[in-house]
Amino acid sequence: MKHLSTLILLAGLAGSPTLGQTLYANPPHAEWQTPAFKNQTRAPVLRVGIHAKQEILATGLEKPWGLALLPDGGWLITEKPGRMRLFRDGKLSEPLKGLDMVEGELLDVAVAKDFAATRQIWWSFWNPAPRDNATLTVGTGVLSESGDAIEDARIIFQEEPLWGPTLHFGARLVPDNEGHLFLTSGDRENEDIRMSAQDVNTVIGKVLRIDAQTGKGVKGNPFFEGGGKPEIWSWGHRNPQAADLDDQGRLWTIEHGPMGGDEVNKPEPGRNYGWPIITYGQDYDGEPFGDGITQHEGMEQPIYYWDPSIAPGGAAFYRGDMFPDLQGDLLVGGLNSEALFRLRLKDDRVFAEQQIAKGMGRIRDVAVAPDGSIVVLTDAEDGKFIRLSR
Incomplete structure (x- = not known):
């Protein structure tokens, strides 16, 4: 059922960014740490008021995780228990047929840029494996013309070797x-x-770049000719669960830190992003993590980090006409922070930050619709698909 209400995203004063730190009522967990450069954390707070309406498009989603736009304006939505649904013309479909390969949890979904010709999609998931192990897996298939099934489903990538824990899969596509x-x-x-x-x-703990049809590493990857796994693009990552391309086609990721130290990175091929040697977080027992260092030769610094953590969900660069003030900003969903964040960038650094919505729930994924509205998924047993518009 739809529900329409007015939501004030941020009631602020028009003007330039100020040095107010109202986003951070609490001190950082790792108070002994020092950022490597200005605005690497706790950037100036942008105080420009943005107002929007909140419309709940769908409810009753069980632990929704991934969201992907189809060319006709429909949305594919994944649910962790192994279901994928299609939201189109105001209606949420029954679970799509054809995903029997998912025995663990279904995570992200992505749509081919040439979908109009191929109807190809991909999905990430983890499956149980022998001896209490689990494996991160990517499947691909064709969305049927009727939109009620996935046809020709096959696995193109499976993480090896097998590992036991069923946490921290990353899995963003x-x-x-x-x-x-x-x-x-x-x-x-x-x-x-x-x-x-x-x-x-x-x-x-990697960012991988794989062939979309075979799942194998591709030319241009740092170890394509040998010396490491050919699928690897970058390494030293903890749990990157948010990712998007900017206007130049460059990948940006956002990963969970330990207790503090959530990071924004722009992963470059062959670069090491430090985990678990360096981090701007601390261990969960309150002690420094590892040797307690934040810099190390040969390891990259994050573009931005949060301490305390926001527990990042999905992220998307804003491209649209509905909210001109957001143009080019990076929108980040927060899980335990239950908020939507906005990062204003300049020369690939964070110029200012703003919390533009709070109270909708744990924001697992965020995307921008063709009309410029913002849509989010909330991670709950009764998860919601929400639209923010003027």
Whole structure:
């Protein structure tokens, strides 16, 4: 059932960014740490008022995770229990047929840029594996003309070796502008495994770039000719669950830190982003993580970090006409923060930050509709699909 109400995203004063820090009532967890450069954290708060209406488009989604736009304006929505639905013309479909391969949890979904000709989509999920292990997997198939089934479903990528924990899969899918597919992979949140993020002979804790049809590594990847896994694009990541391309076609990711230290990165091929050697967070027992260092030779600094954490969900660059003031900004959903954040960028650095919505719930994914409205998924047993518009 639809529900329409007025939502004030932020009641602020028009003008330039100020140095007010109202977003951060609490001090950072890791108070002993120092940012590497200005505005790497706690950037100036943008105080320009933005107002919008909140419309709940659909309810009753069980732990929704991923969201992808179809050329006809419909949306594919995944639910963790292994269901994918189509929202079109104001109606939410029954679960699509053809996803029997998902035995664990269904995560992200992506639509081919040439969907109008191929009707191809991809989805990420994890499946149980022998001896209490699990594996991050990517499937692909064709959305039927009727929109009620996925046909010719097949697996193109499966994480090896197998690992036990069923946390921190990353799993965000982003088609690039060259016909390939970015896939984020988490560190699996296990003390015995997390150092694999530094091992280029595994795909744990990495950003991967794979062939969209075969799932294999592609030319231009740093280890395509050898020396490491050919699928790897960058490494040293903890749990990147948000990703999008900017206007130049460059990938940006946002990953969960430990207790603090959520990071915004622009992963470059062959670069090491430090986890778990460096981090701007601390361990959950309140002690420094590892050696407690935030910089190390040969390891990249995050463009931005949050401490305390916002627990980032999905993210999207705003491109649209409905909210001109947001043009080019990076929108980030927050899970435990239950908020939608806006990062204003300049020369690939964060110039200002703003919390533009709060109270909708745990925001798992965010996207921009063709008309410029913003849509989000809330992560709950009774999850919602919400539209923000003028």
